[in-house]
Every structure is written in structure tokens, then in C-alpha cells.
Amino acid sequence: MQNTFLGATYEFKNPSLLEKIYPYINYLEITPDSISTFDGKRSYIPNEIIDEIKALSADKKIVVHGVGLSIGSFDGYSEEYLNLLDSLYDKIDFEWHSEHLGYTKVSGESLGTMLSLPRTNETLDMICERVNEIMKRYNKEFLLENIIRIVPDYKSDFREAEFMNKISESTGCGFILDVYNLECDNYNHGFDIEGYIDELDLSKVKEIHIANGSIEDGFMLDAHCGTVMDSTIELTKKIINLPGNCVKLINYELLDEAIPLLGEDVIAEEYKRLNGIFN
Numbered sequence: 001m002q003n004t005f006l007g008a009t010y011e012f013k014n015p016s017l018l019e020k021i022y023p024y025i026n027y028l029e030i031t032p033d034s035i036s037t038f039d040g041k042r043s044y045i046p047n048e049i050i051d052e053i054k055a056l057s058a059d060k061k062i063v064v065h066g067v068g069l070s071i072g073s074f075d076g077y078s079e080e081y082l083n084l085l086d087s088l089y090d091k092i093d094f095e096w097h098s099e100h101l102g103y104t105k106v107s108g109e110s111l112g113t114m115l116s117l118p119r120t121n122e123t124l125d126m127i128c129e130r131v132n133e134i135m136k137r138y139n140k141e142f143l144l145e146n147i148i149r150i151v152p153d154y155k156s157d158f159r160e161a162e163f164m165n166k167i168s169e170s171t172g173c174g175f176i177l178d179v180y181n182l183e184c185d186n187y188n189h190g191f192d193i194e195g196y197i198d199e200l201d202l203s204k205v206k207e208i209h210i211a212n213g214s215i216e217d218g219f220m221l222d223a224h225c226g227t228v229m230d231s232t233i234e235l236t237k238k239i240i241n242l243p244g245n246c247v248k249l250i251n252y253e254l255l256d257e258a259i260p261l262l263g264e265d266v267i268a269e270e271y272k273r274l275n276g277i278f279n
């Protein structure tokens, strides 16, 4: 098994929870969009939060995981997101940064969700060009994450893993493999998880996401609101034991909204359990 470490997403709103899970984690995953403030003209990351990240980085590794880049929007990705990332890049030493292979905006209008891309030659060229631009702008490793498929698939030129591999081959970017998202796609669409993992270039998977969600009207959603299912843990164990993988971080994703529902003690116990399994 690789030397993997556990991480947590942190939004700087729950210091008491952070204190409880602190012994069990080695990484903190920061989402620029969630820690930013809007002053009526622009979004920015407050200095107090920058200072807090700096203090935490003394003994936890920091990784950056955005949600607002919208790399797949036909009319371009979000400069506003990159401005936020610029402000972190200048002040914080993070290990790598990442985003989702999808889009959240159409013609500048927010969709309120994230949709997966048609896997065509045209999309491949567009995404590779943009990944190259981003990797040129920041001297840091950049990872793309698989998202769940909400709407039916568009006619494709590539299989899912083949498409990811092509992007990496052409740009040098790595991957976040969200294991729970694979399980959602399997539940919702009969997605072939085994085939995906067999085909994906595991030497590019630097980070794994584990989470739990909910089933609404028969549809499994990546709601990030629960403790991790056994199936997710088993699948993750299987992946990190496969030859050639380079997974460094297993991040347990939990939305801030889920904290009062689960309770801090239950969450701390979950990190402890996961630490016992993966660290």
C-alpha cells in the first residue's frame, strides 16, 4: 500500500471541529470560493483567513480544490476564480491545486450545479488548451476530478477514463479520483467502475475523494452529508493497493451544512476510524 494520508476540507467556520479532527489528518483541503467574501464589487479572501492558513500550514499540508473555475464553459473559464487562486498562490505554500472536469456556468449564468462534459474531440482540444494555460500560470501541479453525471450522456468519441487519460497525456495534469462519485454513477446509470479503474492511468491519481450522500427520488447524489459507506472504503483500499498508483492524499469530504446534522463527535470518530484504516 502507498504511504497515503488523510485530509479534511476546511472552510474556517468550525474551529472546535478542527481541533477534534486535528490529530487524525495530515492535509487540509481549502476551497478558494468557499472562503472568499464579496464586497459588492469583487470576491477576495480576507487577510484573517490567509493568516490562519499560514499558521495551519506549519504542521498540515495545504491543497487547494476549487469549485468555480468552470473549465468546461464554452465561453471560457472563470477569471474571478483564478483571481482568488492568484491571491492564495502569492501568499500560501500549497502542495497542488485542483478543479472538476465539468462546467457550472452557461453564458455567464450560474447553473446552480455542476454538469459533466460531452467527451468529444472538440471538447478535448478545448480542455487541453485551458489546462495548459492554467499550468503555465501557476508553477504547481494541477489535478482534474471526475464528477457525477446528472443529465444523460451526450454522444461520445471517448470512454470516460480514456478521455481523462487523453487530457493528462497532452497536458501533464494529474487526477483526483472521487470514489463516491463513481459509486453514484454506478447506482444511477449502471456505470462500469471496474472498467473505469482498469483503464484509468493510476500513475496520475494523486488524490482520492471519499464521501457519502443521499438518495433522492431514486437518484444518488454527491451531497457530502454522511459517514463513509463500507463499499467506498473497500473500493478505495483496492485502488491504493493497485500497482503503479501514486495516491498521496485521501480526502474525506463533508459539507459544512452536514456538521450540525451529524454532530462534531460523530465526525471526529469518523476521522479517527478513517485514520486507522488509511494512515
Ligand SMILES: [Fe+2]
Pocket (backbone or CB within 6 Å): 065, 100, 145
Ligand atoms: Fe470536488
Ligand SMILES: [Fe+2]
Pocket (backbone or CB within 6 Å): 145, 178, 209, 253
Ligand atoms: Fe470530490
